[in-house]
Amino acid sequence: MALHFPDMGESDSRSALLNGVREFAERRIAPIASKVDEEDRIPPEFYTEMKEQGLMSMLVPEEQGGLGLSTSLFAEVLEMISGYSGGIGLSLEAHNSLGLGHFSKYGSKELIKSTMPGILESGKPVAWALTEPRGGSDARGMETRATRSGNGFMIRGTKTFITHGYTADYIVLMAKTEKGITAFLVDGGSDGLKREQIKGKLGTRGPDTATLSFDDVFVPETNVLGEEGHGFEQAMELLDGGRIAVGAMGVGIARRALSLSVDYAKQREAFGSKIAGFEGIRFGLAELGTSTEASALLVKRAAELRDAGQPHRKMAAMAKYLSSQVAMEATRYAIQVHGGYGYFKGNVVERMYRDAKLLEIGEGTNEVLKLVISSEMFR
C-alpha cells in the first residue's frame, strides 16, 4: 500500500498515511532491522520497496513527482520508522532532508525536469557532502575548491563521513568558488571521483558511509544549485529542517525504548514480584517519559514553524539538542531495565543505544547546537 491518499481530506489522509507507515514499519522494517544493523547494509531491493511506499520522495513537491509532505508529517513518519531501525531512519532522513531535499529546493527548473524523474525512478538515495576530513563543525572553513573551467567548474577536494556516498548516483556537494561556498549536483559517474567506504559505524548502521575524493571533477554550470556563492546559506537552511528530522528520530527511539522497557518490566520478576512494581523502575520511566514528550513537543513546534514559513533556527536546534540527549538517556535506561539481557547484541535496546549516539553528533554536534541556540538568543 503506497503512502498516497489524494482523494481524502487532510486529517483522514494524515492518519491513513501514518497508519500505513506503522503497518509497513511493523511488517517490513522490524523483521530486518537486526540484519541491517549486523551487515551495515540496506539491500537495494528494500530501497525499491521504500520507493513504492513513497518514502524516497517525501519532501519533494507533488509537481516534481514527490509526495509533498509537510515537515510536520515527515517528522512523524521518521519518528515511527526510527523506533524500529535507526539505520533505515538515518537513510531516509539524510536522503529526504538533505540530498534530495537540497536538489529539489534549489535545482533549476531545467535540471529538475531533466534529472528528478530518473532519481525518483531509481529509488536510490542522493548523498549530501559538506563535511571534510579537517572538520565538520567549522563548515565555512572548507577546503574543497571549484574553479571555473569552460562551461562549468573543476572540483578538487575531499569530503568525509558522507551517508550514501559510496553508492549514490548523485551527490549534492558544497565547494568554494571565487564567489563563496556553492552547491553543485555532481553525477556519481564523473571522471576523477573516487569513493572509499568507511566501515565500522557504532550505530545507525545500514546506509553506507564514504570518503569522497574529487580530483579535477568537472561539473557543468547548469548543475549549480541556486546562486553561485549562496551554498552555505542553503546548507544551513537545509540543516534547520534536518535538525527537526533528527529530533524526530530521537523521539521515535526514546518512545520505543521506553515502551519495550514497560513490556519487559511487566513480565520480568525479581524478589518474587514483577519488576514493574518497583518504584525504582517506575520513577525512571516516569522521568524519561516526561522528557521524551517534552522533546516531542519541541520537535512538533519547530516543524510547525518551518511549515508556516516562520523563523525556526533556534527551535530546530533546541529540538535536536534535547531529543538527542533524551534518546541517549532513554536507551541507557532501557538497557538498565533489561539488566544483563539488555547488554547483549540481538536485544533491540542494545542496538537502539548505539543508534541514539549519532543524534548527538550528526547535523551539528550538540556543542555546535548550543552555539546556534545562544547566538539566536543574543540576536
Ligand SMILES: Cc1cc2nc3c(=O)[nH]c(=O)nc-3n(C[C@H](O)[C@H](O)[C@H](O)COP(=O)(O)OP(=O)(O)OC[C@H]3O[C@@H](n4cnc5c(N)ncnc54)[C@H](O)[C@@H]3O)c2cc1C
Ligand atoms: C554516521 C555519520 C553520518 C554522517 N553523514 C554525513 C553526511 O551525509 N554529510 C555530511 O556532510 N556530513 C556527515 N556527517 C558528518 C557530521 O556532520 C560531522 O561528524 C559533525 O558535523 C562533526 O564534525 P567532525 O566530526 O569533524 O567533528 P569536529 O568538528 O572536529 O568536532 C570535534 C569536537 O569538537 C567540538 N567542537 C567543535 N567546534 C566547537 C566549538 N566552537 N565550541 C565547542 N565545541 C566545539 C564538537 O562539538 C565535537 O565534540 C556524518 C557523521 C556521522 C558520524
